[in-house]
Amino acid sequence: MKFLNIRRIEQMLLVTDSYHPNRLGYYNRQKSANQRENIKMKPSLSQTSPTHGSGEGVVIRGLKQRIKKLEEMVISLDDKIRNMDGEMKENETLREQIRSLEEANKAQGQERKELEKRIKKLEGEKSQLESRISKQEDKNKQLNDNLKELDVSSLLSSERDEIAAWNVQIKENIEQFRKEFQELTMENDAMKTSFADALKGNVAVKEAVKGNRTRMKVTDSCRPNRYNCMQKSAYYSPASISEHLSRRSCIKLLQIIRGAEVHTGVWKFWGVNLERKFGERDPKAFL
Known part of the structure; x- marks a missing residue:
């Protein structure tokens, strides 16, 4: 709280108060002098004697009451200002929260739009799948009807006969392949023995030639x-x-x-x- 010059306020009120008995005479006597000198030369309220009249005491009391009220008002204003500062800070935090909520709402709105689009696509796919399922069920019913009309036992017996014939033919082919493989192995062994004999003859010739070459x-x-x-x-x-x-x-x-x-x-x-x-x-x- 700023310092209040109480003496200055008291002196100004004494000069300008309309209820003071000697206001005009005092003002006219000191009209030509400087205001500061008048204020300095003017005695303070504390030094005034009771001979100045009962009006001065009343004025002083009123001034003191006003000063107290002013001080209380200043204190209350300081408290209000502090409260206002706190409220402003709270308002700023609330504004930030509101901004964040607005941004979140915008993002949620975009997500909702995307989800709605996906839901529409899924609904279209669902309708397509339902149509396919219905078509497949119709086909299955037709197949079941056709199977009921056919003789399943006759089909199974014919297929068993064909499988047995195929097995017999496969066994015959395997035996034939084994015989051919044995013949090929015998021919290979004969070729190996002839090749070894040829190598032995070549070695003998080389040894005979070496004897002459020396x-x-x-x-x-x-x-x-x-x-x-x-x-x-x-x-x-x-x-x-x-x-x-x-x-x-x-x-x-x-x-x-x-x-x-x-x-x-x-x-x-x-x-x-x-x-x-x-x-x-x-x-x-x-x-």
């Missing part, structure tokens, strides 16, 4: 029209080798030499050697 020595100095591939002091001559070998063994040796991819002088050497015995120039003619 007696020869082929060098890289062999050139066309020159046959210094054998050392006569340590190995047999070509003529002696060709004389001791048969036509079949010479062909085998040529096959081995061809597979080894040796120098062309070897071909020349064996070509001349075979030309003397068999009259063939190209050793590839024997292969």
Whole structure:
């Protein structure tokens, strides 16, 4: 509460109060002087004596009562202002709550619209399903009527006969497949044994050729029209080798030499050697 200058209010009331007996005379005597100086020079109410008259005491009492009422009014106004502040805060919170509720209502309205749309779709689907169910029930009734008209026992006996015939045919096919599989396994075993015999014969031929190959020595100095591939002091001559070998063994040796991819002088050497015995120039003619 603001501070009230009670002395100032009292002095102003004394000057302007219409009930004061000496108001006009006092005002006219001090008319030319400054108002502040008049207020300073004017004695206070506390210093006034009872000679000033009974009117001043009445005025002072009235002023004091007014001051008390003003103070009470100020206190009550402060309380009202505080209450109003609280009410304003409450109103703000209520407004926020109202806004949130309005937003929630809007969202709920949208959800309601979506739910209504879904309900309409579901109702349409429900009607379609009901129509399908009714159609299917009609079909089932027709099928039941048709089954009642047919002889179920005769159908079952005919189907059993067909199943038995199929089983007999399946068993015969399985036995035939087993026989064919046994024949194929026997042929496979025979082929394996023949292949093993052929491998053994090939190994024997290779060992025989190795025995003859150790007696020869082929060098890289062999050139066309020159046959210094054998050392006569340590190995047999070509003529002696060709004389001791048969036509079949010479062909085998040529096959081995061809597979080894040796120098062309070897071909020349064996070509001349075979030309003397068999009259063939190209050793590839024997292969």
